[in-house]
Amino acid sequence: MSENNSTLALIRKNIDRLVLSERLRISDYKEDFYSHLTSLLRFHLTVPDEQYHREFQFNENTYMGLEQFILENSDMVEATKAPDDIDWDLADDAKDILKDRIKRLTEEEKSDDLKPFIESTTNVFENWLIYDLMHPGSVYNPWIPAVNILQKGYVYFISDDKDRISQYQKRIYQKADRDTHGNLAIVTRSSKKRKFSGVLADNRHNLQISVYQYLKEYASGSDHAVSLGEIQDFMGTNISRQTIRMKVTSPLKKAGLIGSNSKGFFHIATPKDLKQCYAAHLEKVRGLQGTLRIYEKQAKVLGIENLGEGL
């Protein structure tokens, strides 16, 4: 048992609050899944490793390799050094609590049918916790979006094993392009018994890598920003600008890897670039805060006590 009783109590309280979703919708978790993969990719892009010389594909080997690499080298992207000692007992206890909770929620205490889901979900949770113990509250923790999926009421199995995935969701591979068949897929289950949904990752991460590298080389700093059209020309494919924005530039921006201004996109290279990105976002947030305040005022007029309740 961990001696860190208060942290464990808090974890238990949060796990006890978990419930499975009544719905089973891909749109509930797809963005979180991709965001989790981009957050892992952040380390691939920003921590140099002269040893690594393979063509990147998001499969189980890369997923596992990145997981190990990140947990062992997190200090290279964090401003703080992780403590030498991690409370491994706490991780063990938390995992056990989560395992029991998932078994109870899925009503699968006795069968092994959901074993891969329980393993995958608790593995992700453990990684999130280990990272959080090393770097408390860090936004770089790449398991945050994956834990979000659990908080939205889905347990999941992440793998590239076509046979095992197909046991739960056959259609994933029927619908997908052949060249993505070796990629990672996520299969989820909510409260609906014996029903699953899933997504096979497309190749957006390869596009993210090449665009990031292009910007780093040809658009380093806000003064050298390039337009979406120029990025499209560089990619030399028939991918629409809207798709590039959705699958490539927006996720890279969200991960803090690139910035944008009125001229286009750029690699954040200097403190000036970072300040510019921060200022642009701050302005947007202030605008949104203003709108929220107007809604709150309208709520008072309509006699609504707490507009944000239950959100």
Add this chain to the structure above:
Amino acid sequence: MTFFKNIELGAGCGNFGKLFFSPCCLTDKNKELKIACDICHLDCFCDACELPFGENTFGIAILCNPYGYGFNTKEETEILLNELTRVLTDDSRIIIIGNHRNKYCTPKRIEKRIHQISLQGVNIHFTVKETDSACPYMGYPFLTTDGRKTNPNKEITLYVRKQFNTGLD
């Protein structure tokens, strides 16, 4: 037929066992390594928990940077150690080399697991040391599952003693 004194599990694309614990049988679960590695040194493709070798075959079992298998949970540990101690002789060793943040082999976890599980007729004694610059394998290129650099800083040795049933009461 080659004679092997030792065995390396999850050897990946490397040849650690052959360099430092020869004659050593290199094994890994992933059959794709046959084509994925520049040079494949593996002698046998098998799961560390299901070894195609007889009882009391090897003197040392080596695990470098285990990931995806190892000591992460009590159940996994029990299966792995049952299998390793089956193929190991009496008075043998399991050497685990890894980073202290590797959840599959961090020393604290291994030590805890050893006390959590019970192995029929086997005693295990745990020791751990830092791998410093004096270590003979310091410059060896250890890799993650997808070929990234990993820096192990702990060497854990499990000393294995088997209690043979003498048939005397």
